Amino acid sequence: MSWFFPILVGAATGVLSGFGIGGGTLLLLWLTMVSGMDQLHAGGINLAYFIACALPALWYHLKNGLIEKRAALWCILAGVPACILASLLAARMDVTLLRRFFGVFLLGIGFRELFFKSKKGGTPNPEAVKKSTQAGEYLPLSTKKAENSKK
Numbered sequence: 001m002s003w004f005f006p007i008l009v010g011a012a013t014g015v016l017s018g019f020g021i022g023g024g025t026l027l028l029l030w031l032t033m034v035s036g037m038d039q040l041h042a043g044g045i046n047l048a049y050f051i052a053c054a055l056p057a058l059w060y061h062l063k064n065g066l067i068e069k070r071a072a073l074w075c076i077l078a079g080v081p082a083c084i085l086a087s088l089l090a091a092r093m094d095v096t097l098l099r100r101f102f103g104v105f106l107l108g109i110g111f112r113e114l115f116f117k118s119k120k121g122g123t124p125n126p127e128a129v130k131k132s133t134q135a136g137e138y139l140p141l142s143t144k145k146a147e148n149s150k151k
Contacts, residue, residue, distance in 0.1 A: 006035075010049075024046050
């Protein structure tokens with residue numbers, strides 16, 4: 001029965017990741033705080049988990065034309081070297097300091113989410129919305145409101 005709860009946590013964080021809520025962050029917290037795993041190993045597991053969750057999401061977004069290829073290229077060109085450097089730095093840092101940095105990062109994100117609203121609403125790509133709705137897929141509520149206000 002010791003395998004049941006970890007599988008349940010993995011499934012729950014997978015569902016949350018699918019919704020874009022941050023299941024990987026919750027998995028990292030569970031691994032370090034509940035399971036007692038050190039930060040470096042929990043981070044490695046979280047990265048492997050992220051790849052498993054990101055590949056189906058990437059396929060879906062590519063299929064529906066939701067990827068801006070130029071922006072993705074710049075993100076990849078900047079992100080890959082930054083990830084390599086950050087992982088080398090994290091491997092040499094004291095685990096306590098690494099945990100503190102992660103805690104401050106989470107507090108900063110939480111503070112921003114609680115107290116600052118986005119100035120722009122972020123409108124979806126009209127062609128992607130058209131493709132998705134023609135395929136009978138979910139249409140976000142904000143887009144439905146925008147379509148109803150045009151009528």
